[in-house]
Amino acid sequence: MEVSVLNINGQETGRKVALNDAIFGIEPNEHVLYLAVKQYLANQRQGTAKSKERSEVSGSTRKLGRQKGGGGARRGDINSPVLVGGGRVFGPKPRDYRQKLNKKVNILARKSALSYMAKENAIIVVEDFTLDAPKTKDFINITKNLKVEGKKTLVVLPVEDKNVYLSARNLKEAQVMGAANINTYKILNSEVLVIAESSLKTIDNILNK
Known part of the structure; x- marks a missing residue:
């Protein structure tokens, strides 16, 4: 599956990236998704x-x-x-209340969640970006350019970026995470995934062990 790469202005760069079918093209396993979401919510309980x-x-x-x-x-x-x-x-x-989940089950759950989002055409790939300073207005402009303003959006970066994280912190509908930390619940709880281009390699390395 190929997806066009956009810049933060919402314009096409003329490049395309292939999403790994072993991660973004499998048949989602609903029972595994249920187990992963249940584990995440249980682990949040005090x-x-x-x-x-x-x-x-x-x-x-x-x-x-x-x-x-x-x-x-x-x-x-x-x-x-x-x-x-x-x-x-x-x-x-x-x-x-914490629960355990086997590593293979956890990996399959994340693959299933990403495949589900891919089937819904809810994945946007953007060029790697950062912000010069924490500024919510700049982050809002990015969401407007990508036409995801007002939608539950999960932004996945190659590494955690403090400026981007702080810029999105006050927005109820937006979350920013590093590619190494994505989990099934966060993926399914969002309407759109905005993935930085370099994050795809990190996701491949983690989920294709």
């Missing part, structure tokens, strides 16, 4: 939710009423879960 159980609530341990004959549910002290202000039964405790 796991710090905590509630006090009966033994942790502050209060007297004196038995409030007789065991039988009261007409209601039996209960012991004021910390009983039956009473307002009592402990919680089987409440959440701090835990680690």
